[in-house]
Amino acid sequence: MGKLRSGLLPIEKLLRSQEGSMAMMTALVTPVLLMGAGLAIDISNMTALKTRFQSASDSVSLAVASRIANGDLSIANAESFGSALLLAQMESDDARFSNLTVTPTVEVTETSIGINKTWNVKIGGTASQDTTPFAGFFGKDRMDVSTSASAVTGTEEIQGALSMAVVVDVSGSMGWELDPTSPKYLSETLGLTTAQSNKVSTKMNEAAAYPYYLTAENMTYILENFVFDDCGSMGNNKTDRIAFLTAIGMPTNTSKYDTKQMCKLTTFSSKNGWISQQTAIDNVQTLVSVAHPQIKIDALKQALGELFTQFSTADPTQSYVRTGLSAYAYGVRGDTDLEWGTSSASNYASAMYASGGTASTNSVKWAYNELKSSNATEATEHYNKNGQTPDRFILFMTDGDNNYSSDDTSTKSYCDQAKADNITIFSVAFAAPEGGQELLSYCASSEDNYYEPETASELITAFKNIGVSSTKTLTRLTQ
Template sequence: MGKRFAVLRNGEALLRDRRGNFGLMTGLLLPILLGTAGAGMEATRVMQVKQEMQAALDSATLAAATAARVEEGKRSNKDYADEVNRRMAAYTGELSKGKDGATGSDGDQGKKKPDLDTIAERSDSKRGMSFKISATLNAEIPLAPLISFIGIRTVKVGVSSTAQSAFSKGAALSLYLVLDRSGSMSFKTDTVDNSKNACPNYTEKSWPKVAFTSPCYVTKIQSLKEAVSYLTDTLNKADPSYQDRGSPESELVRTGAIAYNSAPFPPRNLSWGTSQAGSYVNAIDKYPQGGTDASLALKTAFAALRSDNSYEKQQHADKGSDTFQRYIVLMTDGEMTSSAIDSQVRSTCSAVKADGIQIFTVAFMAPAKGKSLLQYCASSPDNYYDPENMEEIVAAFGEIARKAASTPTRLMN
């Protein structure tokens, strides 16, 4: 009987002894604690994988949309969709590898292959052709064994991407010419004018009076007029909505012009087509006079094109263009009359660029200070030109027109 009571007393003592509770609780909670910590690390890793998937898919859709634009849609929609698949093949192959490097469909060694779905579409109209490349990528990302105790071995991650591009014979745009018509624009170039036997070949030394001499040389202002004519012709040829003497002349292109010497001349406000701006330039005097101050003329162009000017936006919207490109072409053959004016022009150029308007600049046979100013004002080095003769300024204005009429590729995520 005594032995029985001794056993009972020992059992009760064991139950009352709490010295082993910490070890017992730790054993029970450790997997949960480790799993919680592991879940946080896995969440971070999964987000990194998702970002990588997004970047890879964006790159592939953008490349396919760009190819469609550059090739002018010569391949089929399926081909452009396959272009995305081809560019993603190596990446999706890496995603499909299991923890041990094996690839499978649903087996233990591999994981389910990523699902890549791509659609290429195009829309054709009289203005040209637009493309939309859309893709979705879904993949199962394996989780670390540390948190597999909760029964979740993988997590599904999905991303999508859409890129748009277009090629056309023209694009919706508003372009404002800001042109120098100061006295130095009366000076001769090195190009002979074979239509005349003799003429007043003005130079900096002979200005403002000179006798008629032979041969006759083309003046700077004549060269500018030829260049603007080439620009308008190029825009018209690139514009599928252009109608000679139509009303309106165009449904895509709006142009305006303002000339300046020591002060701005009355402008030709933006209007549909190119004929009115072209006529304005052609009407400039054969032998302009005056100093050089582009500050107010540039502000006039900026005011017409700035983003908070709802009028210009509404004009394009009424013709079915939800978006349009805005351009200013700033040209001079000299330097501003004073450093204060130079600073004012630079300040306005900064505001123009900050507003999203692209500036093309043309320093025609200009001195160093004039070139420095226009290099600063240009939206990019590719938007700056410094022609030294008639042929080069005509080519420059033609290239400006071609750039203005192009349509970029856009990522639409």
């Protein structure tokens, strides 16, 4: 017993000894603390990744749903677009997360009830990053998080209706040719600067004395074989002059001056590098319009065709759009009753001709009387067919001045009454003088509803824009 006791004494001394105990405790506790700290970092990183991934999924689901509803994204492309957008958002955070990988999932379902549609967009997936080395003690070197977000959007189609009374000027000035020598026309058709257009306009006005040689064939020949500086020899060298006149099919006894002018007025485009020789050749057909410009009323017919096409496209069943047309010269030339679709107005427009004086009162009065709220005809027609209250429009166009100021006064009065009755007026002053511009500007419901085209293409664009603007009332999408 004594020997056993004596054998235990060294152990008891060791246990009771205070020397080195701190070091031992530190050695035992430090790994535990480090693992705890590492675990805390991993949990913090996982929380941050989860939060960021959720935020990205939320924003992407909304973006995809909005694009589908707005018609900017098809359902067929929604999955690839959503995946790419989610990856792009997460990849911007590569520096925050260690060896980040993302596997997106996108699901889009569409539900239709009648004409209304709803899209449910679900975005999510998994994201993972490396853990701290201490997590390896637990056999975990990657940390995964998953998330899901959804957004629901839809459209409700609200069908509207409209009635438009078209008032157009067919007076004698509508039979005039558009001025192809105006600087604005040249700038538009040839792509010239303002300074270039002014110079070319002057030359083209001079060319009006020589319309007989302005054919595509002659102009192409001159442009391809002569430059401006060659033209001087036409007056001094008889051989050159005869060769030039023969080439373009002109009498060889044409005067020296006229020959030089024909050469110069065609080759102006290469003088001083205004436009290149090749560009001038490419524009021969446009330049020929000096001799064969477009008639105003023909341009009007094209513009009306564009307007009616807009209506037919927006209302293929002829259930929501009613149109009528009144053409005036010195009084009403003719009109069509407002009817479903555009066929009567279109047919009348195609047969219009230009002649006579200008008096807009009675046609504008016709338009107002057809559409005014105290005349229940239009409201009843729409209610019986489509159950809607129509938006009402007048399109008023002229190219000139009324012959008498009294027509300006009375026309303005009917425009005032129409606007007070919530009838929207679009007005178009087509290559019109100052008086016509002032009248049409006054009648327009707003600055945005007033157009001042000078060329055929500008007129067609104006009527197209009016068609687009007015048919917006037919289908509106609410989200």
